[in-house]
Amino acid sequence: MALVGGAVSWPYAARAQQLGKPRRIALIHSGIPADKLTQQDGPFWIRRLYAELRVLGYAEGANLTVERYSAEGHSDRFASVAAAVVSSNPDVIVSNFNALVKAIMKATATIPIVGLTGDPVSDGLISNLARPGGNLTGASIGAGGAMGSKRLQILREAVPAASNVASLFGSSAEQQRSGITPGVKIITDVNEAQLRATFAEMAEQKVDAVLVSETGSFLAQRTLIVALAAQHRLPAMYPYRDYAEAGGLMAYAPDLAELAKRLASDVAQIFKGVNAGDIPFFLPTKFDLVINLKTAKQLGLTLPPAVLDFASEVIE
Known part of the structure:
Protein backbone atom coordinates (compact mmCIF):
# COMPACT_ATOMS: atom_id res chain seq x y z
CA MET A 1 0.00 0.00 0.00
CA ALA A 2 1.15 3.53 -0.70
CA LEU A 3 -0.24 6.92 0.20
CA VAL A 4 0.79 9.56 -2.29
CA GLY A 5 -0.02 13.25 -2.35
CA GLY A 6 0.59 15.62 -5.21
CA ALA A 7 0.39 19.16 -6.48
CA VAL A 8 -3.10 20.22 -7.49
CA SER A 9 -3.85 22.90 -10.08
CA TRP A 10 -5.74 25.94 -8.75
CA PRO A 11 -9.21 25.44 -10.33
CA TYR A 12 -9.45 21.85 -9.10
CA ALA A 13 -8.04 22.73 -5.69
CA ALA A 14 -10.54 25.58 -5.32
CA ARG A 15 -13.48 23.35 -6.19
CA ALA A 16 -12.14 20.62 -3.91
CA GLN A 17 -12.08 23.05 -1.01
CA GLN A 18 -15.70 23.96 -1.72
CA LEU A 19 -16.74 20.31 -1.56
CA GLY A 20 -15.60 20.19 2.04
CA LYS A 21 -15.20 16.90 3.86
CA PRO A 22 -12.04 14.98 2.87
CA ARG A 23 -12.70 11.56 1.36
CA ARG A 24 -10.71 8.36 1.27
CA ILE A 25 -10.57 5.77 -1.53
CA ALA A 26 -8.94 2.35 -1.45
CA LEU A 27 -7.70 1.57 -4.98
CA ILE A 28 -6.89 -2.09 -5.59
CA HIS A 29 -5.49 -3.88 -8.62
CA SER A 30 -5.19 -7.61 -9.18
CA GLY A 31 -1.81 -7.39 -10.91
CA ILE A 32 -0.11 -4.00 -11.09
CA PRO A 33 2.06 -3.13 -8.05
CA ALA A 34 0.53 -0.65 -5.61
CA ASP A 35 3.22 1.97 -6.12
CA LYS A 36 2.35 2.09 -9.84
CA LEU A 37 -1.35 2.87 -9.30
CA THR A 38 -0.74 6.60 -9.53
CA GLN A 39 -1.82 9.52 -11.67
CA GLN A 40 1.51 9.32 -13.48
CA ASP A 41 2.28 5.60 -13.74
CA GLY A 42 -1.04 3.77 -13.60
CA PRO A 43 -2.68 1.97 -16.52
CA PHE A 44 -4.76 4.15 -18.82
CA TRP A 45 -8.10 3.68 -17.04
CA ILE A 46 -6.61 4.56 -13.66
CA ARG A 47 -4.92 7.69 -15.00
CA ARG A 48 -8.24 8.75 -16.50
CA LEU A 49 -10.07 7.92 -13.26
CA TYR A 50 -7.90 10.41 -11.36
CA ALA A 51 -8.49 13.02 -14.07
CA GLU A 52 -12.27 12.55 -14.02
CA LEU A 53 -12.36 12.72 -10.22
CA ARG A 54 -10.50 16.03 -10.40
CA VAL A 55 -13.11 17.33 -12.85
CA LEU A 56 -15.78 16.38 -10.30
CA GLY A 57 -13.88 18.23 -7.58
CA TYR A 58 -12.04 15.39 -5.83
CA ALA A 59 -8.30 15.93 -6.01
CA GLU A 60 -5.66 13.80 -4.37
CA GLY A 61 -3.63 15.99 -2.05
CA ALA A 62 -6.52 18.41 -1.51
CA ASN A 63 -9.68 16.65 -0.34
CA LEU A 64 -8.96 13.09 -1.44
CA THR A 65 -6.67 10.45 0.02
CA VAL A 66 -5.93 7.37 -2.08
CA GLU A 67 -4.70 4.17 -0.45
CA ARG A 68 -3.24 1.73 -2.96
CA TYR A 69 -3.20 -2.06 -2.73
CA SER A 70 -2.27 -4.89 -5.08
CA ALA A 71 -2.38 -8.67 -5.20
CA GLU A 72 0.54 -8.44 -7.68
CA GLY A 73 -0.86 -11.19 -9.88
CA HIS A 74 -1.33 -13.75 -7.09
CA SER A 75 -4.92 -14.92 -6.77
CA ASP A 76 -4.09 -16.61 -3.46
CA ARG A 77 -3.58 -13.10 -2.03
CA PHE A 78 -7.04 -11.82 -2.95
CA ALA A 79 -8.59 -12.69 0.43
CA SER A 80 -5.78 -11.16 2.49
CA VAL A 81 -5.66 -8.00 0.38
CA ALA A 82 -9.44 -7.68 0.68
CA ALA A 83 -9.20 -8.08 4.45
CA ALA A 84 -6.51 -5.40 4.67
CA VAL A 85 -8.59 -2.99 2.60
CA VAL A 86 -11.74 -3.55 4.63
CA SER A 87 -9.88 -3.13 7.92
CA SER A 88 -8.83 0.37 6.81
CA ASN A 89 -12.54 1.27 6.38
CA PRO A 90 -12.32 3.62 3.36
CA ASP A 91 -15.29 5.60 2.07
CA VAL A 92 -15.20 3.70 -1.25
CA ILE A 93 -13.26 0.74 -2.63
CA VAL A 94 -12.33 0.82 -6.33
CA SER A 95 -11.15 -2.49 -7.79
CA ASN A 96 -10.71 -4.38 -11.04
CA PHE A 97 -11.16 -8.08 -11.86
CA ASN A 98 -14.19 -10.20 -11.00
CA ALA A 99 -12.46 -12.63 -8.64
CA LEU A 100 -10.86 -9.81 -6.65
CA VAL A 101 -14.16 -7.93 -6.43
CA LYS A 102 -15.80 -11.14 -5.24
CA ALA A 103 -13.19 -11.48 -2.48
CA ILE A 104 -13.86 -7.90 -1.36
CA MET A 105 -17.61 -8.54 -1.32
CA LYS A 106 -17.01 -11.54 0.93
CA ALA A 107 -15.02 -9.32 3.28
CA THR A 108 -17.61 -6.52 3.53
CA ALA A 109 -21.30 -6.07 2.87
CA THR A 110 -21.31 -2.40 3.87
CA ILE A 111 -18.36 -0.52 2.34
CA PRO A 112 -19.35 0.65 -1.17
CA ILE A 113 -17.42 -1.01 -4.01
CA VAL A 114 -16.97 0.40 -7.52
CA GLY A 115 -15.67 -2.32 -9.82
CA LEU A 116 -14.23 -2.47 -13.32
CA THR A 117 -15.28 -6.02 -14.12
CA GLY A 118 -15.92 -8.54 -16.83
CA ASP A 119 -19.49 -9.83 -16.95
CA PRO A 120 -20.79 -9.19 -13.39
CA VAL A 121 -24.03 -11.12 -13.88
CA SER A 122 -22.68 -14.39 -15.30
CA ASP A 123 -19.98 -14.42 -12.63
CA GLY A 124 -22.50 -14.00 -9.82
CA LEU A 125 -21.41 -10.58 -8.58
CA ILE A 126 -24.88 -9.12 -9.16
CA SER A 127 -28.18 -10.37 -10.53
CA ASN A 128 -29.40 -7.21 -12.24
CA LEU A 129 -27.42 -4.59 -14.18
CA ALA A 130 -30.07 -1.89 -13.69
CA ARG A 131 -30.25 -2.34 -9.91
CA PRO A 132 -27.20 -4.23 -8.70
CA GLY A 133 -28.29 -4.17 -5.05
CA GLY A 134 -25.95 -4.76 -2.14
CA ASN A 135 -22.78 -2.67 -2.01
CA LEU A 136 -21.48 -3.03 -5.58
CA THR A 137 -21.74 -0.94 -8.73
CA GLY A 138 -19.32 -0.13 -11.53
CA ALA A 139 -18.66 -0.74 -15.19
CA SER A 140 -18.20 -3.87 -17.26
CA ILE A 141 -15.50 -4.22 -19.89
CA GLY A 142 -17.75 -6.63 -21.76
CA ALA A 143 -20.16 -9.49 -21.30
CA GLY A 144 -19.44 -13.14 -21.92
CA GLY A 145 -16.99 -14.16 -24.62
CA PRO A 254 -14.06 -0.71 -24.74
CA ASP A 255 -13.37 3.03 -24.64
CA LEU A 256 -11.60 3.13 -21.27
CA ALA A 257 -11.94 6.90 -21.06
CA GLU A 258 -15.72 6.44 -21.16
CA LEU A 259 -15.56 3.72 -18.50
CA ALA A 260 -13.27 5.79 -16.24
CA LYS A 261 -15.65 8.74 -16.48
CA ARG A 262 -18.50 6.50 -15.37
CA LEU A 263 -16.48 5.01 -12.49
CA ALA A 264 -15.58 8.52 -11.28
CA SER A 265 -19.27 9.48 -11.44
CA ASP A 266 -20.14 6.40 -9.36
CA VAL A 267 -17.55 7.36 -6.73
CA ALA A 268 -18.82 10.95 -6.60
CA GLN A 269 -22.44 9.80 -6.21
CA ILE A 270 -21.46 7.51 -3.35
CA PHE A 271 -19.58 10.37 -1.67
CA LYS A 272 -22.85 12.33 -1.83
CA GLY A 273 -24.81 9.57 -0.11
CA VAL A 274 -26.21 7.44 -2.94
CA ASN A 275 -26.19 3.70 -2.22
CA ALA A 276 -23.84 1.79 -4.54
CA GLY A 277 -26.47 -0.87 -5.19
CA ASP A 278 -28.90 1.77 -6.50
CA ILE A 279 -26.50 2.92 -9.24
CA PRO A 280 -26.92 0.96 -12.49
CA PHE A 281 -23.95 -1.04 -13.73
CA PHE A 282 -22.55 0.55 -16.88
CA LEU A 283 -21.98 -1.34 -20.12
CA PRO A 284 -19.63 0.15 -22.72
CA THR A 285 -21.12 1.83 -25.76
CA LYS A 286 -17.88 2.68 -27.57
CA PHE A 287 -15.01 0.41 -28.60
Whole structure:
Protein backbone atom coordinates (compact mmCIF):
# COMPACT_ATOMS: atom_id res chain seq x y z
CA MET A 1 0.00 0.00 0.00
CA ALA A 2 1.15 3.53 -0.70
CA LEU A 3 -0.24 6.92 0.20
CA VAL A 4 0.79 9.56 -2.29
CA GLY A 5 -0.02 13.25 -2.35
CA GLY A 6 0.59 15.62 -5.21
CA ALA A 7 0.39 19.16 -6.48
CA VAL A 8 -3.10 20.22 -7.49
CA SER A 9 -3.85 22.90 -10.08
CA TRP A 10 -5.74 25.94 -8.75
CA PRO A 11 -9.21 25.44 -10.33
CA TYR A 12 -9.45 21.85 -9.10
CA ALA A 13 -8.04 22.73 -5.69
CA ALA A 14 -10.54 25.58 -5.32
CA ARG A 15 -13.48 23.35 -6.19
CA ALA A 16 -12.14 20.62 -3.91
CA GLN A 17 -12.08 23.05 -1.01
CA GLN A 18 -15.70 23.96 -1.72
CA LEU A 19 -16.74 20.31 -1.56
CA GLY A 20 -15.60 20.19 2.04
CA LYS A 21 -15.20 16.90 3.86
CA PRO A 22 -12.04 14.98 2.87
CA ARG A 23 -12.70 11.56 1.36
CA ARG A 24 -10.71 8.36 1.27
CA ILE A 25 -10.57 5.77 -1.53
CA ALA A 26 -8.94 2.35 -1.45
CA LEU A 27 -7.70 1.57 -4.98
CA ILE A 28 -6.89 -2.09 -5.59
CA HIS A 29 -5.49 -3.88 -8.62
CA SER A 30 -5.19 -7.61 -9.18
CA GLY A 31 -1.81 -7.39 -10.91
CA ILE A 32 -0.11 -4.00 -11.09
CA PRO A 33 2.06 -3.13 -8.05
CA ALA A 34 0.53 -0.65 -5.61
CA ASP A 35 3.22 1.97 -6.12
CA LYS A 36 2.35 2.09 -9.84
CA LEU A 37 -1.35 2.87 -9.30
CA THR A 38 -0.74 6.60 -9.53
CA GLN A 39 -1.82 9.52 -11.67
CA GLN A 40 1.51 9.32 -13.48
CA ASP A 41 2.28 5.60 -13.74
CA GLY A 42 -1.04 3.77 -13.60
CA PRO A 43 -2.68 1.97 -16.52
CA PHE A 44 -4.76 4.15 -18.82
CA TRP A 45 -8.10 3.68 -17.04
CA ILE A 46 -6.61 4.56 -13.66
CA ARG A 47 -4.92 7.69 -15.00
CA ARG A 48 -8.24 8.75 -16.50
CA LEU A 49 -10.07 7.92 -13.26
CA TYR A 50 -7.90 10.41 -11.36
CA ALA A 51 -8.49 13.02 -14.07
CA GLU A 52 -12.27 12.55 -14.02
CA LEU A 53 -12.36 12.72 -10.22
CA ARG A 54 -10.50 16.03 -10.40
CA VAL A 55 -13.11 17.33 -12.85
CA LEU A 56 -15.78 16.38 -10.30
CA GLY A 57 -13.88 18.23 -7.58
CA TYR A 58 -12.04 15.39 -5.83
CA ALA A 59 -8.30 15.93 -6.01
CA GLU A 60 -5.66 13.80 -4.37
CA GLY A 61 -3.63 15.99 -2.05
CA ALA A 62 -6.52 18.41 -1.51
CA ASN A 63 -9.68 16.65 -0.34
CA LEU A 64 -8.96 13.09 -1.44
CA THR A 65 -6.67 10.45 0.02
CA VAL A 66 -5.93 7.37 -2.08
CA GLU A 67 -4.70 4.17 -0.45
CA ARG A 68 -3.24 1.73 -2.96
CA TYR A 69 -3.20 -2.06 -2.73
CA SER A 70 -2.27 -4.89 -5.08
CA ALA A 71 -2.38 -8.67 -5.20
CA GLU A 72 0.54 -8.44 -7.68
CA GLY A 73 -0.86 -11.19 -9.88
CA HIS A 74 -1.33 -13.75 -7.09
CA SER A 75 -4.92 -14.92 -6.77
CA ASP A 76 -4.09 -16.61 -3.46
CA ARG A 77 -3.58 -13.10 -2.03
CA PHE A 78 -7.04 -11.82 -2.95
CA ALA A 79 -8.59 -12.69 0.43
CA SER A 80 -5.78 -11.16 2.49
CA VAL A 81 -5.66 -8.00 0.38
CA ALA A 82 -9.44 -7.68 0.68
CA ALA A 83 -9.20 -8.08 4.45
CA ALA A 84 -6.51 -5.40 4.67
CA VAL A 85 -8.59 -2.99 2.60
CA VAL A 86 -11.74 -3.55 4.63
CA SER A 87 -9.88 -3.13 7.92
CA SER A 88 -8.83 0.37 6.81
CA ASN A 89 -12.54 1.27 6.38
CA PRO A 90 -12.32 3.62 3.36
CA ASP A 91 -15.29 5.60 2.07
CA VAL A 92 -15.20 3.70 -1.25
CA ILE A 93 -13.26 0.74 -2.63
CA VAL A 94 -12.33 0.82 -6.33
CA SER A 95 -11.15 -2.49 -7.79
CA ASN A 96 -10.71 -4.38 -11.04
CA PHE A 97 -11.16 -8.08 -11.86
CA ASN A 98 -14.19 -10.20 -11.00
CA ALA A 99 -12.46 -12.63 -8.64
CA LEU A 100 -10.86 -9.81 -6.65
CA VAL A 101 -14.16 -7.93 -6.43
CA LYS A 102 -15.80 -11.14 -5.24
CA ALA A 103 -13.19 -11.48 -2.48
CA ILE A 104 -13.86 -7.90 -1.36
CA MET A 105 -17.61 -8.54 -1.32
CA LYS A 106 -17.01 -11.54 0.93
CA ALA A 107 -15.02 -9.32 3.28
CA THR A 108 -17.61 -6.52 3.53
CA ALA A 109 -21.30 -6.07 2.87
CA THR A 110 -21.31 -2.40 3.87
CA ILE A 111 -18.36 -0.52 2.34
CA PRO A 112 -19.35 0.65 -1.17
CA ILE A 113 -17.42 -1.01 -4.01
CA VAL A 114 -16.97 0.40 -7.52
CA GLY A 115 -15.67 -2.32 -9.82
CA LEU A 116 -14.23 -2.47 -13.32
CA THR A 117 -15.28 -6.02 -14.12
CA GLY A 118 -15.92 -8.54 -16.83
CA ASP A 119 -19.49 -9.83 -16.95
CA PRO A 120 -20.79 -9.19 -13.39
CA VAL A 121 -24.03 -11.12 -13.88
CA SER A 122 -22.68 -14.39 -15.30
CA ASP A 123 -19.98 -14.42 -12.63
CA GLY A 124 -22.50 -14.00 -9.82
CA LEU A 125 -21.41 -10.58 -8.58
CA ILE A 126 -24.88 -9.12 -9.16
CA SER A 127 -28.18 -10.37 -10.53
CA ASN A 128 -29.40 -7.21 -12.24
CA LEU A 129 -27.42 -4.59 -14.18
CA ALA A 130 -30.07 -1.89 -13.69
CA ARG A 131 -30.25 -2.34 -9.91
CA PRO A 132 -27.20 -4.23 -8.70
CA GLY A 133 -28.29 -4.17 -5.05
CA GLY A 134 -25.95 -4.76 -2.14
CA ASN A 135 -22.78 -2.67 -2.01
CA LEU A 136 -21.48 -3.03 -5.58
CA THR A 137 -21.74 -0.94 -8.73
CA GLY A 138 -19.32 -0.13 -11.53
CA ALA A 139 -18.66 -0.74 -15.19
CA SER A 140 -18.20 -3.87 -17.26
CA ILE A 141 -15.50 -4.22 -19.89
CA GLY A 142 -17.75 -6.63 -21.76
CA ALA A 143 -20.16 -9.49 -21.30
CA GLY A 144 -19.44 -13.14 -21.92
CA GLY A 145 -16.99 -14.16 -24.62
CA ALA A 146 -17.94 -11.49 -27.15
CA MET A 147 -14.82 -9.35 -26.66
CA GLY A 148 -12.39 -12.25 -26.95
CA SER A 149 -14.09 -13.52 -30.10
CA LYS A 150 -14.06 -10.06 -31.65
CA ARG A 151 -10.35 -9.62 -30.88
CA LEU A 152 -9.60 -12.99 -32.45
CA GLN A 153 -11.61 -12.04 -35.54
CA ILE A 154 -9.71 -8.75 -35.97
CA LEU A 155 -6.37 -10.50 -35.45
CA ARG A 156 -7.19 -13.02 -38.17
CA GLU A 157 -8.28 -10.22 -40.50
CA ALA A 158 -5.08 -8.29 -39.77
CA VAL A 159 -2.84 -11.33 -40.28
CA PRO A 160 -4.73 -13.52 -42.77
CA ALA A 161 -1.70 -15.77 -43.28
CA ALA A 162 -1.75 -16.80 -39.60
CA SER A 163 -2.89 -20.41 -39.39
CA ASN A 164 -1.61 -21.25 -35.89
CA VAL A 165 -2.94 -18.71 -33.38
CA ALA A 166 -2.26 -19.08 -29.65
CA SER A 167 -4.39 -17.54 -26.90
CA LEU A 168 -2.93 -16.63 -23.50
CA PHE A 169 -5.20 -16.80 -20.44
CA GLY A 170 -4.61 -16.39 -16.72
CA SER A 171 -7.00 -19.14 -15.64
CA SER A 172 -9.13 -21.99 -16.97
CA ALA A 173 -12.27 -20.14 -15.86
CA GLU A 174 -11.29 -17.09 -17.91
CA GLN A 175 -10.68 -19.26 -20.96
CA GLN A 176 -14.01 -21.05 -20.55
CA ARG A 177 -15.90 -17.74 -20.29
CA SER A 178 -14.22 -16.54 -23.48
CA GLY A 179 -15.38 -19.54 -25.49
CA ILE A 180 -12.01 -19.51 -27.28
CA THR A 181 -10.46 -22.94 -27.77
CA PRO A 182 -7.67 -22.85 -30.40
CA GLY A 183 -4.09 -22.82 -29.14
CA VAL A 184 -4.96 -22.10 -25.52
CA LYS A 185 -2.08 -21.39 -23.12
CA ILE A 186 -2.97 -20.92 -19.45
CA ILE A 187 -0.46 -19.17 -17.18
CA THR A 188 -1.73 -19.11 -13.60
CA ASP A 189 1.55 -17.89 -12.07
CA VAL A 190 2.44 -14.90 -14.23
CA ASN A 191 6.12 -14.10 -13.85
CA GLU A 192 9.06 -13.43 -16.13
CA ALA A 193 10.29 -17.03 -16.20
CA GLN A 194 6.86 -18.42 -17.08
CA LEU A 195 6.27 -15.82 -19.76
CA ARG A 196 9.67 -16.42 -21.37
CA ALA A 197 9.06 -20.18 -21.29
CA THR A 198 5.59 -19.80 -22.82
CA PHE A 199 6.83 -17.62 -25.68
CA ALA A 200 9.73 -20.00 -26.32
CA GLU A 201 7.25 -22.89 -26.43
CA MET A 202 5.07 -21.00 -28.90
CA ALA A 203 8.12 -20.44 -31.11
CA GLU A 204 8.86 -24.18 -31.07
CA GLN A 205 5.24 -24.89 -31.99
CA LYS A 206 5.51 -22.41 -34.88
CA VAL A 207 2.73 -20.21 -33.56
CA ASP A 208 2.35 -17.29 -35.96
CA ALA A 209 0.04 -14.94 -33.99
CA VAL A 210 -1.07 -14.57 -30.38
CA LEU A 211 -4.12 -13.27 -28.52
CA VAL A 212 -3.56 -11.96 -24.98
CA SER A 213 -6.45 -11.98 -22.50
CA GLU A 214 -7.58 -9.33 -20.01
CA THR A 215 -5.81 -10.92 -17.02
CA GLY A 216 -4.60 -8.13 -14.73
CA SER A 217 -1.26 -9.81 -14.09
CA PHE A 218 -0.61 -9.81 -17.85
CA LEU A 219 -1.20 -6.05 -17.86
CA ALA A 220 1.35 -5.68 -15.07
CA GLN A 221 3.87 -7.50 -17.30
CA ARG A 222 2.87 -5.72 -20.52
CA THR A 223 6.36 -4.33 -21.24
CA LEU A 224 7.88 -7.83 -21.09
CA ILE A 225 5.02 -9.43 -23.05
CA VAL A 226 5.32 -6.85 -25.83
CA ALA A 227 9.11 -7.33 -25.90
CA LEU A 228 8.76 -11.13 -26.12
CA ALA A 229 6.23 -10.83 -28.94
CA ALA A 230 8.71 -8.60 -30.80
CA GLN A 231 11.63 -10.94 -30.07
CA HIS A 232 9.74 -13.91 -31.51
CA ARG A 233 8.23 -11.79 -34.30
CA LEU A 234 4.69 -12.64 -33.24
CA PRO A 235 1.84 -10.36 -34.29
CA ALA A 236 -0.33 -9.96 -31.21
CA MET A 237 -3.77 -8.66 -30.28
CA TYR A 238 -4.07 -7.18 -26.79
CA PRO A 239 -7.03 -6.28 -24.55
CA TYR A 240 -6.04 -2.73 -23.56
CA ARG A 241 -4.51 0.29 -25.30
CA ASP A 242 -1.70 0.27 -22.69
CA TYR A 243 -0.11 -2.57 -24.65
CA ALA A 244 -0.19 -0.66 -27.94
CA GLU A 245 1.29 2.37 -26.18
CA ALA A 246 4.09 0.07 -24.96
CA GLY A 247 4.82 -1.12 -28.52
CA GLY A 248 2.27 -3.90 -28.97
CA LEU A 249 0.83 -4.37 -32.45
CA MET A 250 -2.84 -3.73 -31.72
CA ALA A 251 -5.45 -3.55 -28.99
CA TYR A 252 -9.23 -3.75 -29.14
CA ALA A 253 -11.12 -2.65 -26.07
CA PRO A 254 -14.06 -0.71 -24.74
CA ASP A 255 -13.37 3.03 -24.64
CA LEU A 256 -11.60 3.13 -21.27
CA ALA A 257 -11.94 6.90 -21.06
CA GLU A 258 -15.72 6.44 -21.16
CA LEU A 259 -15.56 3.72 -18.50
CA ALA A 260 -13.27 5.79 -16.24
CA LYS A 261 -15.65 8.74 -16.48
CA ARG A 262 -18.50 6.50 -15.37
CA LEU A 263 -16.48 5.01 -12.49
CA ALA A 264 -15.58 8.52 -11.28
CA SER A 265 -19.27 9.48 -11.44
CA ASP A 266 -20.14 6.40 -9.36
CA VAL A 267 -17.55 7.36 -6.73
CA ALA A 268 -18.82 10.95 -6.60
CA GLN A 269 -22.44 9.80 -6.21
CA ILE A 270 -21.46 7.51 -3.35
CA PHE A 271 -19.58 10.37 -1.67
CA LYS A 272 -22.85 12.33 -1.83
CA GLY A 273 -24.81 9.57 -0.11
CA VAL A 274 -26.21 7.44 -2.94
CA ASN A 275 -26.19 3.70 -2.22
CA ALA A 276 -23.84 1.79 -4.54
CA GLY A 277 -26.47 -0.87 -5.19
CA ASP A 278 -28.90 1.77 -6.50
CA ILE A 279 -26.50 2.92 -9.24
CA PRO A 280 -26.92 0.96 -12.49
CA PHE A 281 -23.95 -1.04 -13.73
CA PHE A 282 -22.55 0.55 -16.88
CA LEU A 283 -21.98 -1.34 -20.12
CA PRO A 284 -19.63 0.15 -22.72
CA THR A 285 -21.12 1.83 -25.76
CA LYS A 286 -17.88 2.68 -27.57
CA PHE A 287 -15.01 0.41 -28.60
CA ASP A 288 -11.56 1.34 -29.86
CA LEU A 289 -9.07 -0.43 -32.09
CA VAL A 290 -5.60 1.03 -31.54
CA ILE A 291 -2.90 -0.01 -34.02
CA ASN A 292 0.83 0.57 -33.61
CA LEU A 293 1.94 1.03 -37.21
CA LYS A 294 5.60 1.26 -36.24
CA THR A 295 5.38 -2.24 -34.77
CA ALA A 296 3.58 -3.53 -37.86
CA LYS A 297 6.45 -2.27 -40.01
CA GLN A 298 9.03 -3.85 -37.69
CA LEU A 299 7.20 -7.17 -38.06
CA GLY A 300 7.11 -6.77 -41.83
CA LEU A 301 3.30 -6.67 -41.83
CA THR A 302 1.21 -4.80 -44.35
CA LEU A 303 -2.14 -4.45 -42.65
CA PRO A 304 -5.24 -4.72 -44.87
CA PRO A 305 -6.91 -1.37 -45.62
CA ALA A 306 -10.16 -2.58 -44.03
CA VAL A 307 -8.39 -3.13 -40.70
CA LEU A 308 -6.70 0.28 -40.83
CA ASP A 309 -10.01 1.93 -41.71
CA PHE A 310 -11.63 0.26 -38.68
CA ALA A 311 -8.96 1.63 -36.32
CA SER A 312 -9.90 4.42 -33.92
CA GLU A 313 -6.26 5.42 -33.53
CA VAL A 314 -3.04 4.63 -35.38
CA ILE A 315 0.26 5.12 -33.56
CA GLU A 316 2.90 6.02 -36.15
